[in-house]
Amino acid sequence: MTATDRIDDTLRAHAERLKHARTADLVARSPSRANDLALRVGPIYANFARQGYDEPALEALFGLLREADAPGRLRAQFDGEAINLTEGRAVLHTALRGDTSQAPAAREAHAQALEARARMGELVASLEASGVTDIVSVGIGGSDLGPRLAVDALQGVGARPRVHFLSNVDGHAARRVLAGLDPARTAGILISKTFSTQETLLNGRLLAEWMGEAAASRLYAVSANTARPAEAFGIPPARILPMWDWVGGRYSLWSAVGFPIALAIGMEAFEAFLAGAAEMDAHVIEAPLERNLPAWHAATAIWNRNGLGHATHAVLPYDERLKLLSNYLQQLVMESLGKSARRDGSPVAGDTVPVWWGGVGTDTQHSFFQALHQGTSIIPADFIGIVRGDTPHVENHRALHANLLAQTEAFANGQASDDLHRAYAGGRPTTTILLDSLDPRALGALLAMYEHSVYLQSVAWDINAFDQFGVELGKQLASRLLPALSGEAEPEDPVTRALLAELRKG
Numbered sequence: 001m002t003a004t005d006r007i008d009d010t011l012r013a014h015a016e017r018l019k020h021a022r023t024a025d026l027v028a029r030s031p032s033r034a035n036d037l038a039l040r041v042g043p044i045y046a047n048f049a050r051q052g053y054d055e056p057a058l059e060a061l062f063g064l065l066r067e068a069d070a071p072g073r074l075r076a077q078f079d080g081e082a083i084n085l086t087e088g089r090a091v092l093h094t095a096l097r098g099d100t101s102q103a104p105a106a107r108e109a110h111a112q113a114l115e116a117r118a119r120m121g122e123l124v125a126s127l128e129a130s131g132v133t134d135i136v137s138v139g140i141g142g143s144d145l146g147p148r149l150a151v152d153a154l155q156g157v158g159a160r161p162r163v164h165f166l167s168n169v170d171g172h173a174a175r176r177v178l179a180g181l182d183p184a185r186t187a188g189i190l191i192s193k194t195f196s197t198q199e200t201l202l203n204g205r206l207l208a209e210w211m212g213e214a215a216a217s218r219l220y221a222v223s224a225n226t227a228r229p230a231e232a233f234g235i236p237p238a239r240i241l242p243m244w245d246w247v248g249g250r251y252s253l254w255s256a257v258g259f260p261i262a263l264a265i266g267m268e269a270f271e272a273f274l275a276g277a278a279e280m281d282a283h284v285i286e287a288p289l290e291r292n293l294p295a296w297h298a299a300t301a302i303w304n305r306n307g308l309g310h311a312t313h314a315v316l317p318y319d320e321r322l323k324l325l326s327n328y329l330q331q332l333v334m335e336s337l338g339k340s341a342r343r344d345g346s347p348v349a350g351d352t353v354p355v356w357w358g359g360v361g362t363d364t365q366h367s368f369f370q371a372l373h374q375g376t377s378i379i380p381a382d383f384i385g386i387v388r389g390d391t392p393h394v395e396n397h398r399a400l401h402a403n404l405l406a407q408t409e410a411f412a413n414g415q416a417s418d419d420l421h422r423a424y425a426g427g428r429p430t431t432t433i434l435l436d437s438l439d440p441r442a443l444g445a446l447l448a449m450y451e452h453s454v455y456l457q458s459v460a461w462d463i464n465a466f467d468q469f470g471v472e473l474g475k476q477l478a479s480r481l482l483p484a485l486s487g488e489a490e491p492e493d494p495v496t497r498a499l500l501a502e503l504r505k506g
């Protein structure tokens, strides 16, 4: 029996033993717990003291990771072994941001990454000098969410080009993005690893038409399929940046897919973003599991899912600039870990990914927090705070911190009352992650932390985190149904036929 087969039984035994121990009791029992269960890596501090495990449960969690050979599996990833077994591909996003491996495949990938980055730097410089004021980045999923988050989180006010994102195939998205832009002062970037994604091709065509003559000189592309942008849009090789099959879409913002990020924050800041991620890479590969931040994060996720059976996980940044973090993490985590088959094709032993969702504090305190405090389902959460604010509004920043501290305390400790309507049970698990400031280095480190945590969860569950066959069926059906929308075919499914009849009325 492997560690993965035993995961539920092992952890449930500990959960049963701990079922009456609230996190407040665990903290009270061990005065040093508040500091013992905290780790710092570069600009990131994380405190796990308010999770519901104790020392023996943690030992069991790290034991499971060790038995699944987590260190060896990390090394295999960094060295460029074909760990994406179902597609026979290496997974080398770490080589995009540093040279943490001397293995030939990783070195080769790193050299290619440096060459592509140098070319991207030249394109950034020429666009900076061109008088272009606005950039429209067209892509979807991994070719959109990462750059969109990083640009929204890191862009300053002033001098640099404004970067806009167009992803949804809904024409209202294009209308909103293009309203108010001037085609004569706008450049476009089409980002698609495959260059076959319906949304991106349709929106790319729409953007090219809107740009008119300017498209001939100011349309750029990023793709692993470099022939297609030239064929389909006439974009010359000098304006096409490469991607490779060893970079998964949702792990690609560190590659030329980050072109919009570099345009929004400048090349130097983009390099700092990569350096922050590389710092986390060095940590995850070197630190023993018990002092390893991504391993702690992964162990905690596994505890909450397999030990306690929690079906969702909230991510709650207390910083307006991280408003898009939960959208980005939804793809990273759920596209990677939403699997039911083990690596050998047999069914998984227990539950894999919970539903990830979230939103920014303090707004969410006034929307869904009621359910987090008193609902019947317990929802574990990552609270993310930024130590140093970047506005002159010191009182606001203090209030933001006071709210973050208050909420995590209330979730853990609760408050007794004879009136059930007014009682807070407490014992609701949270991890608090604090970044020294929201700069490129810290954001890079944070996102790399989540990437490694995702991989380590996949190792414990024995699933492949790097394919996404689950999204294919919907894509195939949509292409098959497209002719039905213009009356050229009739769908076979009776419910689809009834729905189409309603749509045709419009």
Ligand SMILES: O=P(O)(O)OC[C@H]1O[C@](O)(CO)[C@@H](O)[C@@H]1O
Pocket: 140, 141, 142, 143, 191, 192, 193, 194, 195, 196, 197, 200, 249, 250, 335, 468, 471
């Ligand atoms: O970059 P592409 O090839 O356009 O793909 C976009 C996205 O579509 C998916 O394949 C499926 O949603 C993602 O994994 C990917 O990031």
